[in-house]
Amino acid sequence: MSVEARAVDCPTGANPMSHKKWAIGDRFWLLLLLLLSFIMAVSVGPALIDFWGLFKSMDTIFNGTDEVDFMLSIVNNIRLPRAILAMLIGGALAISGASLQGICRNPLADPGLLGISSGAAAAAVIGIVFMTQWSVPDVIRPYLLPALAFAGAAFTALLINRMAQVNGKLEIVTLLLAGIALNALFAAVIGLMSYLADDQSLRLITYWLMGSLGAANWTNILIVTPILGLSVWGIYRKRHELNLLLLGEANAKYMGVEVDRVKQQLLWLNALTVGVAVSVSGIIGFVGLVVPHILRITLGSDYRFLLANAMLLGAAVMLLADLVARMAAAPAEVPIGIITSVIGAPVFILLLIKQKQKLAFGI
Numbered sequence: 001m002s003v004e005a006r007a008v009d010c011p012t013g014a015n016p017m018s019h020k021k022w023a024i025g026d027r028f029w030l031l032l033l034l035l036l037s038f039i040m041a042v043s044v045g046p047a048l049i050d051f052w053g054l055f056k057s058m059d060t061i062f063n064g065t066d067e068v069d070f071m072l073s074i075v076n077n078i079r080l081p082r083a084i085l086a087m088l089i090g091g092a093l094a095i096s097g098a099s100l101q102g103i104c105r106n107p108l109a110d111p112g113l114l115g116i117s118s119g120a121a122a123a124a125v126i127g128i129v130f131m132t133q134w135s136v137p138d139v140i141r142p143y144l145l146p147a148l149a150f151a152g153a154a155f156t157a158l159l160i161n162r163m164a165q166v167n168g169k170l171e172i173v174t175l176l177l178a179g180i181a182l183n184a185l186f187a188a189v190i191g192l193m194s195y196l197a198d199d200q201s202l203r204l205i206t207y208w209l210m211g212s213l214g215a216a217n218w219t220n221i222l223i224v225t226p227i228l229g230l231s232v233w234g235i236y237r238k239r240h241e242l243n244l245l246l247l248g249e250a251n252a253k254y255m256g257v258e259v260d261r262v263k264q265q266l267l268w269l270n271a272l273t274v275g276v277a278v279s280v281s282g283i284i285g286f287v288g289l290v291v292p293h294i295l296r297i298t299l300g301s302d303y304r305f306l307l308a309n310a311m312l313l314g315a316a317v318m319l320l321a322d323l324v325a326r327m328a329a330a331p332a333e334v335p336i337g338i339i340t341s342v343i344g345a346p347v348f349i350l351l352l353i354k355q356k357q358k359l360a361f362g363i
Contacts, residue, residue: 026299030312034087037319041083044323046330047074082216085224086322087315089213089277090287092228094314095307096273097288098295099235102242102303103263104172107296110288111274114160114175115182116153117285120278122186123152125193125205146223146279153275156182157267170263211284211337213322220280231273235307238266242303284337286344287314293351317343 043049049071097110111117127148163178164170194205241262244252249259277284291314295306318336321343325336 026305027309027312030309030316034312034316034319037316037323038083038087041086041319041323042075042079045074045079045326049075049079077217081218081221082213082322083319084221085213085216085280086318088221088224088228089281089284090314090316090318090321091311092232092273092277092314093284093288094291094310094317095232095235096270096277098292098303098306098310099238099242099266100270100288101292102245103266104176105245106172106176107293108289109176111270112283112285112288113183114156114179114270115186116156116160116179116271116274117278117283118183118186118190119156119159120149120153120275121209121283122189122193123155124149124208124279124282125190128201128204128208129193129197146220146276149279150275153271153278156186157271161264161267169260170267207335208282209337210335211282211340212325212333212335213281214333215280224276224280227276228273231269231276232311234269235266235273238262239303239307242266242307246301246303282335282337284318284340286340286348287317290344290348290351291317293348297351297354 093111100109100111100114101107103109124145127145131144159182160175160178161170163181164172164175166174190205190209194202197205241252241257244255244257245259245262247255252259292306292310295309295313299305299309317340321339322336324343325334325339328334328339
């Protein structure tokens with residue numbers, strides 16, 4: 001991108017150093033929220049654990065007591081992998097939602113609206129039904145379902161890309177309409193598979209569609225971390241182009257942005273991000289929609305800071321939602337997708353009311 005294009009990131013007459021100083025302060029509070037959420041996620045549960053006491057006792061682990069071994073086992077095998085996976089998925093869904101809203105210039109755009117999540121879900125549901133009927137070996141099952149979900153997301157992205165092409169250009173209106181049509185199609189596929197499923201498969205389908213981090217383990221984390229890291233970094237690198245797209249495609253082209261190329265790159269990066277996230281957690285709604293809205297209203301819409309802030313807040317929100325999911329009906333577990341919807345929907349309604357009041361009073 002040209003120097004001229006990068007200059008647009010800083011509003012005329014604004015002091016960039018002052019703006020950066022405020023941004024650093026905002027990020028500090030978000031990091032603090034994430035740290036506190038992480039400590040709570042590791043410490044709070046049916047078995048209450050002293051987070052700091054656990055670290056103090058680690059030097060006596062080899063001579064330690066059964067209580068220390070018990071605490072370490074809970075943290076290392078259950079809570080720590082779950083907390084790390086929650087941060088990865090929450091941050092990935094939030095930055096994905098923020099970037100999709102940027103390229104679509106539509107505040108309602110998110111992975112669910114474009115059908116990417118539904119495509120991943122449909123492929124996973126098909127896999128759940130036929131794994132039972134074909135007696136797929138248990139060794140393959142933990143890896144087959146994530147692979148199918150990712151393949152479904154990639155296939156959906158390919159379909160959307162083809163359907164939204166008009167004279168070789170990716171049109172936003174056609175993109176959104178294609179997403180709505182594919183959502184309806186994949187909902188029908190999921191309904192048909194649910195009708196054909198037996199009781200065991202139907203229960204797994206229902207639980208998976210509602211989202212859960214119950215399958216978190218170190219193997220999943222080692223698989224998804226490098227992929228999500230690369231895709232999220234790819235999205236973050238497009239922050240300057242996303243800022244310019246807010247001015248309109250014509251202005252962005254004038255400033256040196258290859259608009260169609262950027263939109264296609266971001267579409268594929270989002271497909272990769274959402275496909276990997278959904279493959280290990282199921283469908284988790286509202287994170288990619290609400291988190292960017294909260295940040296736009298409170299901290300501004302500058303994509304140089306919005307994307308990173310979205311990752312931090314999305315990770316914290318996911319940690320807190322998973323904590324509620326674990327504790328609301330302990331020792332049973334509520335699907336995390338229900339928690340994010342119950343929290344996200346009222347917050348989103350309040351944000352809409354606040355925005356409507358601002359428009360009404362011309363603020």
